[in-house]
Amino acid sequence: MESWRNAKALFAGVGFPPAAWLLVFFVVPLGVVWLYSFGTNTSLTEIEISGTFSNYARALDPLYLGILWKSVLVAAATTVICIVVGFPVALAIVFAPDRWKPWMLLAIMLPFWTNLLIRTYALIAVLRREGYANQAIGWLHDSLGALAPLVGLPQPGAYEPMELLYNNFAVIFGLVYVHLPFMVLPLYAALDKLDKSLIEASLDLGAGHLRTLLLIVAPLAAPGIVSGVIITFVPALGAYLTPDLLGGPDSQMIANVIERQFKRANDWPFGAALSFILMYATFIAIAFQAMKNRQAEARQ
Amino acid sequence: MAENPIIEIRNVCKRFGQVTAVDNVSLNIMPGEFFVLLGPSGCGKTTLLRMIAGFELPTEGQILIDGQDMARVPPNKRPVNMVFQSYAVFPHMSVADNVGYGLKIAGVGGAERESRVREALELVKLDGFGARKPNQLSGGQRQRVALARSLVMRPKVLLLDEPLSALDAKLRAQMQFELADLQDQVGITFITVTHDQDEALSMAGRIAVMNKGEVAQLASPSDLYEFPANRFVADFVGSVNLFEGKLTLDEPDRAAVDCPGLGKVYLNHGVTGPHGADVWVAIRPEKIQLHVPGEGKAIRGAAEDAPEGHNFARGTIKGMSYLGDITLFEIRLESGAMLRVSRPNMSRRDQEDFTWDDKVSMHWRADSPVVLLS
Secondary structure, three states: OOOOOOOHHHHHHHHHHHHHHHHHHHHHHHHHHHHHOOOEEOOOOOEEOOOOOHHHHHHOOHHHHHHHHHHHHHHHHHHHHHHHHHHHHHHHHHHOOOOOHHHHHHHHHHHHHOOHHHHHHHHHHHHOOOOHHHHHHHHHHHHHHHHHHHHOOOOOOOOOOOOOOOOHHHHHHHHHHHHHHHHHHHHHHHHHHOOHHHHHHHHHOOOOHHHHHHHHHHHHOHHHHHHHHHHHHHHHHOOOHHHHHHOOOOOOOHHHHHHHHHOOOOOHHHHHHHHHHHHHHHHHHHHHHHHHHHHHHHHO | OOOOOOEEEEEEEEEEOOEEEEEEEEEEEOOOOEEEEEOOOOOOHHHHHHHHHOOOOOOEEEEEEOOEEOOOOOHHHOOEEEEOOOOOOOOOOOHHHHHHHHHHHOOOOHHHHHHHHHHHHHHOOOOOOOOOOHHHOOHHHHHHHHHHHHHOOOOOEEEEEOOOOOOOHHHHHHHHHHHHHHHHHHOOEEEEEEOOHHHHHHHOOEEEEEEOOEEEEEEOHHHHHHOOOOHHHHHHOOOOEEEEEEEEEEEOOEEEEEEOOOEEEEEOOOOOOOOOOEEEEEEOHHHOEEEOOOOOOOOOOOOOOOOOOOEEEEEEEEEEEEOOOEEEEEEEEOOOOEEEEEEEOOOOOHHHOOOOOOEEEEEEOOOOOEEEOO
């Protein structure tokens, strides 16, 4: 590998196009939006960059803070459920016979290859009143109900379909469904590297499976858990499509509010301020995590 | 012996799919014994050890520890502890936390745990290392942590899986002595798995040599070396010259084997094999004495210059390998067969006595060869 010092022209040639691409299509628009967040609407289409902080001040209104807080809660719930569901899945793949592993990983990644919109509409088909979930539960209800008189129980009434869609449950369900692979893959990577004899040593020293999991496996998989949490929590916090399609009137998340500012409300400066509050929060969280990591490394 | 075995292995088989890893093994291991399972890789020794620890279940047969059937006892409930080949020291815990892990799980509280951890660390000569992290230790020290972590549990049996294989040669020799001392000190039964015959011979009270899932021989180190039961053991433990032959004479106090490669080999004891049977003669390289033809102690009436009652052969030196303490010779016999002879260098100029293509005479005692029926 040549040092970039010895081949400046080559490195400039290879590095320039992507750098320019990022600059023109990412950094510049982001800068524009950032500037908007300090602006005021002067007419329907004109924004004056007046350097005001009033957009940020408005974002601190309890209404918006409430939605932001709720978004954090929904994203946190999503992340926790993803860990609880994803950890056993990752463990199962790690301990599966070698010839099954690629297929199990494929099954985890398969949803990636389908458009998010299509996946979300499929969820609607599953969760709606006449959806597959209600049909299946209704069928169970009816067939068990038919058996009830045989064992001396009263015949239950007709099945009342559950409201599974257009509420917070649907949003979290949808977010977990979308983000589970992001959790499973880093967990799998961390657990797969784990020396299996450490688990055996723990069992050998008298620990049961649960304590081995908590005292040995989880601490050693911590880096995987942390990266899983970050790449699940951050996109879940900014989720737009899932709450938009699966949520009810009270399950809006911050991204839905932002979208409305840019479109229906036509208040770009306020939308920009809300967007950047989300970004600042994310950056602070990641910086905090990095700082913790460095402290942990320094202690060792 | 009135004592009951601490571990009884009864007709144990272990199959992985089509592969039989352990094939009908029965062994009794006595309390306080230093027992070694020796064999080449893939012979089933590690599988057998893991079945004692509980990480594998026998396909057939029974394992009893201290008289109790272990069929339904999981590894965390067995009165045995294991030192893993990779040591498996928990990297996120300090040395003291590693050693105290099992006690903490068992609910042994603060002060007692601390003092037992300190004792265990002293036992393995790691006093003062308690606060260190495993990544600050050398391989040998990590192994001591693994040892202390198991010994602190006061198990009935300590299982060691290739305990010395990851150490360099000097450290390995030192640890062989230390392990034997340690075992003396704590009085716990040790069962060690190794593929290294030196390790096995130097540490073990008894050795079970395993081959293809079966026990090829169970004996003390010296019996194993001097009286191997079959060609596999003779060849695997130490170095050996093997010659095929026919048993032509077999009486209570003498026997003779006619080997096409070596000539007639006389023994001063009986063999109790079928007359005319195909047998193998095994002779260790160090049991053969080498000298310049005509300079041996010529015995009156003997056809050759060898002491009376000794076997005799002649050949040409075709290879020499000077190892410092001994020199190894590859000698081509008159029959064309090769014979390996080792000779201690008892004085500084011994290695100059012979050189390539020298004609040499060899002789060995009539009780040196071993006749093997299988």
